Amino acid sequence: MAPLTLKNFRSIPGTAYGTPKELWDFRLRAPAGPPRRVARHVLAANADLLGLEGVTLDFSQAKVKHSLAARHVIIPQRFRRLRLYRAYVTVHIAKDQHVYLVKNRAVPAAYTKPDAGFTKTRDAAERIALRSVSRRRRGGLQILPRVERMWFPRLAKDGSSSVRPAYCIHVRRARPRADWIVFVDGHSGAIIRKYDNRAERTGVAKVFDPNPVLPLLRTPHPVKNGRQRVFPDIAYNDVRLSGLGDNGRLDGSRVTTNLTRDRIVSSARDFVRNCNEPGFEEVMAYFHIDRAMSYLEDLGYRGSRRLFYSPIPVNARGTREDNSEYSPHTRSIMYGTGGVDDAEDAEIILHEFGHAVQDAICPQFGQSKEAAAMGEGFGDYFAVSFFAAEKPEAYRESFGSWDGIDDPTNRPPCVRRVDSAMTYESFDHGPDGDEHDNGQIWSATLWDIWLAVGRPIADRIIIESHFQLDGHTTFARGARAIIDADRNLFGGRHLEQLRRIFRRRGIGPVE
Numbered sequence: 039m040a041p042l043t044l045k046n047f048r049s050i051p052g053t054a055y056g057t058p059k060e061l062w063d064f065r066l067r068a069p070a071g072p073p074r075r076v077a078r079h080v081l082a083a084n085a086d087l088l089g090l091e092g093v094t095l096d097f098s099q100a101k102v103k104h105s106l107a108a109r110h111v112i113i114p115q116r117f118r119r120l121r122l123y124r125a126y127v128t129v130h131i132a133k134d135q136h137v138y139l140v141k142n143r144a145v146p147a148a149y150t151k152p153d154a155g156f157t158k159t160r161d162a163a164e165r166i167a168l169r170s171v172s173r174r175r176r177g178g179l180q181i182l183p184r185v186e187r188m189w190f191p192r193l194a195k196d197g198s199s200s201v202r203p204a205y206c207i208h209v210r211r212a213r214p215r216a217d218w219i220v221f222v223d224g225h226s227g228a229i230i231r232k233y234d235n236r237a238e239r240t241g242v243a244k245v246f247d248p249n250p251v252l253p254l255l256r257t258p259h260p261v262k263n264g265r266q267r268v269f270p271d272i273a274y275n276d277v278r279l280s281g282l283g284d285n286g287r288l289d290g291s292r293v294t295t296n297l298t299r300d301r302i303v304s305s306a307r308d309f310v311r312n313c314n315e316p317g318f319e320e321v322m323a324y325f326h327i328d329r330a331m332s333y334l335e336d337l338g339y340r341g342s343r344r345l346f347y348s349p350i351p352v353n354a355r356g357t358r359e360d361n362s363e364y365s366p367h368t369r370s371i372m373y374g375t376g377g378v379d380d381a382e383d384a385e386i387i388l389h390e391f392g393h394a395v396q397d398a399i400c401p402q403f404g405q406s407k408e409a410a411a412m413g414e415g416f417g418d419y420f421a422v423s424f425f426a427a428e429k430p431e432a433y434r435e436s437f438g439s440w441d442g443i444d445d446p447t448n449r450p451p452c453v454r455r456v457d458s459a460m461t462y463e464s465f466d467h468g469p470d471g472d473e474h475d476n477g478q479i480w481s482a483t484l485w486d487i488w489l490a491v492g493r494p495i496a497d498r499i500i501i502e503s504h505f506q507l508d509g510h511t512t513f514a515r516g517a518r519a520i521i522d523a524d525r526n527l528f529g530g531r532h533l534e535q536l537r538r539i540f541r542r543r544g545i546g547p548v549e
């Protein structure tokens with residue numbers, strides 16, 4: 039058996055316990071065997087590194103999730119036979135039996151000193167839980183039978199840590215519908231945490247959709263430059279923000295703006311702001327990413343096929359430079375505020391989200407010159423495809439008309455277009471070759487597909503094609519992957535059209 043101790047890898051440090059939160063960027067050949075056993079061996083060999091000495095991982099309760107190309111083992115941590123709230127370790131095994139990622143949410147043994155025992159009875163805890171959600175006696179409330187005793191990690195401000203005994207109690211109310219989960223301290227009877235599990239709240243906001251340029255085109259005051267800060271109402275769309283939690287911030291089930299400084303807060307979830315007021319970029323980023331993710335869910339990437347396992351963290355105003363980026367290290371997006379704020383242009387927002395989509399499907403996409411260009415081209419395509427139906431003809435192929443408003447070289451204004459005439463022959467493989475320029479060959483190819491088969495089919499086969507690519511891929515392999523996706527999804531109904539497009543763009547061989 040090959041040694042399983044990790045040597046070359048990268049890690050994301052944890053803030054609470056000094057142990058790494060994530061080990062990644064490695065490929066460890068694992069012994070043959072079922073995923074749980076592989077996970078057990080790998081974790082045992084790296085227990086020191088992960089701070090797992092003396093930690094009890096309950097492999098009998100481990101869950102294995104199957105995605106299209108990997109198996110993901112989630113192992114809960116136990117302490118004195120009970121679950122530790124949200125403490126677990128995950129091991130991710132690719133189909134070829136290589137382990138490529140370990141996530142560590144275990145609480146090291148030194149931090150699991152209990153500072154009390156269970157002195158409250160279950161009955162007492164249930165009464166406390168009921169009282170915490172309704173002052174009226176009974177009031178149609180029902181306690182679900184799955185009351186669980188567990189340990190609740192508590193990190194004090196001075197850095198010391200202990201665990202509290204806790205009851206986890208589910209309380210349901212039929213009308214109006216509510217599903218609370220209440221954590222009651224098993225010693226003091228205090229409410230440790232309480233939330234309505236069913237609740238996904240909505241907020242109100244107004245946004246540019248995708249930009250203020252288009253709605254003002256035919257008005258007496260069209261947008262002339264990026265310094266304009268005040269817009270009439272028709273520049274905005276009134277929208278609902280979905281998936282929000284109840285902390286009054288833009289923390290949702292799909293997106294969180296938690297990396298942004300001076301975050302917008304509203305306990306009434308009223309996020310209506312003008313573009314010259316603080317918080318507008320945050321609202322824009324939240325709304326557009328949340329909606330785009332919900333679109334991907336509608337395409338079928340939901341449930342066990344979902345692309346994202348936790349909300350994407352966003353910094354809506356992350357740098358003064360005129361630059362935005364997706365970071366594969368932290369899996370987060372940052373928008374810059376140089377020139378027009380990038381997060382004021384929904385197409386720029388979705389371009390960066392495009393990188394996140396690729397990275398979610400195919401980690402570390404874009405490591406070769408061609409793959410990097412495909413990353414940029416896909417982001418432009420995804421954004422343009424998303425808004426194309428809403429745009430006037432003359433603007434349909436322009437990407438980023440608000441962000442690019444001050445660039446005199448493009449008319450109509452834009453950052454780039456997706457209908458370049460370039461073919462693969464013009465790909466600049468030299469050291470100065472820019473991935474955004476090269477990317478225009480790819481975005482134009484994808485756009486040809488959009489024009490030939492329409493958005494619903496084009497988006498599906500293009501997104502699906504990523505599942506068989508890797509970070510060092512090429513245009514030719516990308517094209518073949520699109521063809522495979524068409525075979526798998528549509529029985530190859532569009533093969534002739536696709537081949538013609540790739541041939542015309544000089545990409546191949548694809549036969």
Ligand SMILES: [Zn+2]
Nearest residue numbers: 389413414417
């Ligand atoms: Zn990009």
